[in-house]
Each structure stands twice: as structure tokens, then as C-alpha cells.
Amino acid sequence: MQTAPDPKRWFALALLCLAAFMIILDASIVLVAVPSIERDLSFSAGGVQWVPSGYALMFGGLLLLGGRVSDLLGRRRVFIAGLLLFGGSSLLCGFAWTGDALVFARGLQGIAAAVLAPSALSIVMNTFPDGAERNKALGIWGAVSGVGGTAGSLVGGPVTDGLGWQWIFFINVPVCLLVAVLAPAVLTDSRGPRRRGFDIAGALTVTAALIVLVYAVIEAPGSSAGRTALLAIVSAALFALFVLVEKRSNAPLVPLRIFRSRALVGGNLITIAFGLGAFGLNFIYTQYAQLALGASAVKYGLMSAVLAATAVVGSIVGQNLVTRFGVRPVAAVSLVLTGIGATVMSRVAVDSGYFELAFWGLSIFGAGLGAGCVAGSIAALSEVAGDDAGVASGLQNACFQIGGAVGIAVLSAVAVANTAGSSPTALTSGFRVAFAACWAFVAVGLVGTSLQLTRSADRPLEPAPSTSH
Template sequence: MSNAPDPKRWLALALLCLAAFMIILDASIVLVAVPSIERDLTFSAGGVQWVPSGYALMFGGLLLLGGRVSDLLGRRRVFVSGLVLFGASSLLCGFAWSGDTLVLARGLQGIAAAVLAPSALSIVMTTFPDGAERNKALGIWGAVSGVGGTAGSLIGGPVTDGLGWQWIFFINIPVCVLVIALAPVLLQDSRGPGSRGFDIAGAVTVTAALIVLVYAVIEAPGSSAGRTVFLGLVSAALFALFVRIEQKSSAPLVPLRLFRSRAVVGGNLITIAFGFGAFGLNFIYTQYAQLALGYSAVEYGLMSSVLAATAVVGSIAGQNLVTRIGVQRVATVSLLLTGIGATVMSRSTAQSGYFELAFWGLAIFGAGLGAGCVAGAIAALGEVSGDDAGVASGLQNACFQIGGAVGIAALSAVAVANTRGTTPTALTAGYRVAYAACWAFVAVGLVGTGLLVNHKRTRELAAAAERVA
């Protein structure tokens, strides 16, 4: 049997990157359309945040299970099945007749993404052998994912203003059809080693715990303290049950031995913090720009592009700095930069010009976000052994999505609780407090940096992280 590389491997990579771009784009593009969606559909106060949060929660909560399913049932088969579900749920999103329908459809999209993302990455890993070609393929994969995360505002603005918010979902359909048609031709099928089972109980329990937690945060402004505390206790009990299930499971979703590493725990706390800030601040800014300042979706997209641009610059700088001054220092400075950027944004008024505050606040925030995400990933993955590389990478990605869902819920709840009226000035008052509340995620991240040791193995950690990312 020939060991020659697959001659269609680069076309296969292009196809897989197209699917990855769609998945990541869908998490960010919806933020542009939130004000339009809220105007057209019926939501309770603060309820529209479930549109982005529902996707992020299901994506993050089921990501590790999705990877296990693809390993056991066949990666190409699961990949195509995920595409079918993603396309169908995108159609349902576009034709949603109520807020509840859209939230349900977004949850289904998140489930599909949780299946698609790990199966696609697994196919990349099995298509390219170890060495320079695999590193190049993973570099392209990472770059495409990064572009997808930052392109949402630029693509979403013209689509929302020109065609309507429904089309941010309809544009997924031709992509799904194309990839489904070409998958049998370009992609090889494979399965993971071993016969480990599915940890369904663990996946359901941790996802339920997250949903209850986010619901408690969303409903807190309009609920009694007793009800909020009760929901918090239910979430804590579900998390405790999840830990118990993982201890007893023969094929745990997350091997608890990973959490014996201070670097893994610290790195994932940093990742959660930056997910919180990235999604949360963007969610508040899109409403501030469109509802309080009166900008169109296109104008918002152009204005928010400074955050994406400085995040790219920050990530490049972060990669270079971790080998010189260490992960801990880069993460700490990055967190403080995001806090400073949010503070600048908190001084905004209903009469503020873009270049007066928002441009500088977004630029500072973006630089910290880009560098900090790199530092968090290196910390979370650098000391992980080869056997745990896949699950550790999945855990780190899940933490970013989960942090995003909690961040949107928390900052939305803060804004609602501090808004008295519907005038631009009243709305801005709530948004200002929400911007300032970003220091809460900075505090979480600083706890994570406190667990890191700024030792001389930083260069080796960075190199190891690149191999398992």
C-alpha cells in the first residue's frame, strides 16, 4: 500500500477551510444584526442576547462531545451530517417568525457547529502527515478562522442593510450545499483509535449547567434576589454533578487530570476572560452604535473594524513577546490593556463622535485582546502531553465560546439594569456601565495569570502549543 500523500489534499484543505470560515463567521456576523432582529421580532427585555448566546453555549458546551462522535462514527460522515443540520437550522433562522423560534434555531446551529468544527480539524490532521506540510496546513486553518472571527462586522453590515438580517443566515445555504457535494470527492473518511464510548451524560449536564447560569444572569435585573440565588445554586449543583460523572466515566468528556496543571487552569481562565470581553463588548457596542448613535449596520461594521485590525497586530506582537518576557507578563499586560480600552468606552455619551472615544477605546481593547488570546492558548496547551493534546485544544476552544456566552449575558444584564427609558441618552447610560463592567472579566483573567509561573521554559511552551493547537 502506497504511503504517498493525497494528491487532492490542498483542495480538501480549501473545502474544510470554507466550512470553518462559515462556522466562525456565524458567531460574529449576528452581532451586527442584533438591533435589526430586535426591532422585527418580539423579545423580553434583554432577551435578544440569546440569539448570539444560544449559538455560543451549544457550540462550546457540546464541542468536546462532537469531537468524540466524529472519532467513533467516522469523521467525513459526521462532517457531512453536521453540514446538513447547519444548513437546515440556517434556513429556520432566516424564516424565524418569532424570537423564540430564532433562539431555538440558533441553538441547533450551535449543535451543528460543535460537530462540524472538530470533525473538520480532525480531517485536516489525518490528511496531512507530520512535518512541514501539516504545519503549513494548520497555519492556513488558523488564519482562515481568525479572518472569519473578524470579518463578521464587515460582511454583516452590507448584508443586513441591503438584504435584511435574514440573509446573514441564508448565505450559509449555498456554502453548505457546495461543501456537501464536494466532500465525498475530496475528503477521506477515517476514525479514531480505540472503542471509547460517548459521555452523553457529561455533555448534557455541563451544557445544562451553563444554560441555567446564563439564564440566571439574564433574568437577574427583573427577578427577585431569591430566584437568582436559586438558579445559581441549581447551576452549581449541575456543575458538581458533571464533575462526579467525569470521575466515574470510563470515557470522560474532560479527563480531570488536566486540571492538576496550574498552566492548564490558568490558561483556560484567561481564555474564558477574553471570550467574555470579546463577545460581551462587541454585543454592547453594536447596540450603542446603532441604537444610541443612530449609525447604520454598514457604518457600525466599518467602525468596529479597528478592533479586528488591532487584534491582528496584537496577536503578532504577542507571539513574539511570549518568547522574550513570558506568558504571564504578556497575559497580564494584555488584560490591563483591554480594561483600559473598556474604560475609555465607558466615557462615551449619546453625542460622542467616533474618533472622540470609540476609535481609541476599540483600538486599545483590540490590541490587548489579540495578544492575550495568544498568551492564553500557549498557557493552556503548552504543557499538555501528546495523548491529551486533542481534548486540551477542544477544551480551550470551548472555554472561549462559553466565556463569550456568559459575557454577552452579563454585560447585557448590566446594561438593562442601568437603563431608564428608550432615548439615546438613557440607552447610553446603561451601555456606559456595561463597558465599565468589563473589569470583571479582567479580574477573572488576572486570577488565571496568578496561576502561571513565568519560568524559562516559555519558548518550549510556545513551540509545544503550536504543535497541539
């Protein structure tokens, strides 16, 4: 017999979504401040990429460990600890005196987010029962994540120009304190199965593999083909070592049995694709608006507002469509929409009017992004048992964050490789090719949709008779 649902569950969801919005926003808000940070802290053009990528790598690379830690030590306890570390590292970011200090502090932020995000999502999954309510809760969660990934430029512009880039980090502190104070009274605690060990070897190997991979992509335009290939081989070897470690571990970071679920594997491929596109396209659009068009941070934020707005609408519509039609058709259409939006963006020029191309490209891309993030989140978590909630949510979040780090690196490399000179026209030429390259990310996501073949993924995710909306 099922226990009565928690009467505070929707307030708890709101609190958890606030924390989730903050950590996803922090990954994207920094993009608009990159020119100011680069100027104030004397970063090199290549070095400043580590400000967004360092956060995303530590976040994504350690999410799997963070999910298991939350399962073993108690999800509410780990959630509150993550909040405190996130607030403290945000202060350190704001007070950073050198580029190296900022990259280090961003890494600490990523570590905090790596324990905060999966503990929050696993609390959601254990607070809501299977069926319609869980799907609705996961849909809201996915919508918040999608909006957080696109709203950074809208928020970051006024903050950067008005208060200084340091305040994009300082604003996290009161949010962390508020949520930490309310969490004990609102959130229920839960644990996964009792297992000894945290599989540190697995965490180190997978994180190292990801760092080497992103480093190889970032450095590729200025490196020889042989050096890039060597780094790629090292990354692949570390991934293989990670799999070997997991097979032999008594308490694996990622139980390989969870990959038997086609819905989980496909859902995470969809999530990777939207992470690649969301962060990659947003980063290139930031560069195009500020470097090629000469827009201020505030003007850029206003220009990109349509992306966040249509992502909100897309996520709301997407949640209802997934409930009615299932993940596969919604995800496929959403991916194609992002590809069409990127194609429109690939036609921009230095003298393009905003409402001529960019407005429509961002609108189409945002609608697909919002709906697709919801579909990917529901697909990746819909078949997960409660005991694996932490590790599965960590994996799903890791896919979005790592996709973001790789997306920035890949599209930046494409833009650099297709730019000859530093004039606005030359820069725009490279940006156009980078926008068009987003179709490679769409292809990754479509592979994921093809795996949504299980009964639970192919049919509507909640029984029609129990639907009240």
C-alpha cells in the same frame, strides 16, 4: 520515526479555517441584526437575547461531546456531517416565521457547530506534527477564530440593511456545500482510541448547568436576589453533578486527568476571558451605536471595522511573539490592552465624535484581542496528546463560546442595572459602566496567565534553531 508530512496540509488548513471562520462569524454576525430581528419577529427585549445566546449555549455546551464523537467515529466523517447539519439549520434560521422558530433553529445551528468545530481543530492537530509547524498552524487557527469573533458587525451591517437579516444565515449554505465537496479529497481521516459510549449523562448535566447559569444572569436585573441566588445554586449543583458523573464514567466526556496540565487550564481561562470580552463588548457597542447614536447597521459596521482590522494585526504579531517569548507575557500584555481599550470606551457620550474615543478604544481592544486569542489557543492545546485532540479542542472552543454567552449576559445586566430611562443619555450612562466592567474579564484571564508555569509554557514554543521566520 515520523512519517512524511501531508503535502496537502496547508490547503487542508485553509479549508478547515474557512469552516471555522464561518461558525465563529455566525456567533457574532447576528448581533448587528438583533434590532431588525426583534422588530420583524416581535421579540421582547429580554427574549431576543436568546438568539445569540441560544446558539452559543448549545455550541459551547455540546462541544465536549462533539469532540469525543469526532475522536470515536472519525474526524473527517463527523466534520462533513456537521457541515451538512449547519447548512440545513442555517436555511431554517433564514426562513424562521416566529421568534420561537428562530431560537429553535439557532439551537440546531449550535449543535451542528458543536460537532463541526472540534472535529476541524482535531484534524489540524493530527495533520501537523509537533513543533514549529503545529504552533504556526494553531496560531493561524487562533487568528481566524479571533477575527471571526469580531468581523460579524462589519459583514452583518451591509447584509442586514441591503438584503435583510435572513441573509446573514443564507450565506452559510454555499460555504457549507463547497467545503463538504472538497473535504474528502483534501482532508485525511483519523480516530482517537476505541472506547464505548458517549457519556450522554455528562453532556446533559454540563449543558443544563450552563443554560441555567446564563438564564440566571440574563434574568437577574428583573428578578429578586433570592431567585437569582437559587438559580446560581442550581447551576453550581449541576456542575458538581457533572464532575461526579465524569469521575464514575467508564468513558468520560472529559477525562479529568487532562486538567493536571497547568498550561491547558490556564490557556482555557485565558480563552474564557477573551470570549467574555469579545462578545460582551461587541454586543454593548452595537447597542450604543444603534440605540444611543442612532447609527444604521451599515454605519455601525463601518464604525466597528477598526476592531476587526486591529484584531487581524494583533493575531499576526501575537503568533510571532508567542513563538519567541512564550504564552505568558503575550497573554498578560494582551489582556491589559483589552482592559485599557474598554476603559477608553467607558468615556463615550452621546455627543462623542467617533475619532475622539471609540476609534482608539476599539483599536486598542482589537489589538489585545487578536494577540490574546492566539496565545490562549496555543497554551490550551500545546501539551495535548493526539488521543485527546478532539476533547481538548472541544473544551477550548467551548470556553470561548460559553465566555461569549456569559459576556453578553453579564454586560447587558450591568447596562440595564445602571440605566434610568430610555433616552440616549440614559442608555449611554449604562453602557459606560458596562464597558468599564470588562476589567472583571481581564482579571479572569490574568489568573490563567499565572498558571502558565510549566517549562513548555514558559519558554518559546518552538526551538530557535528550527525557526525560519
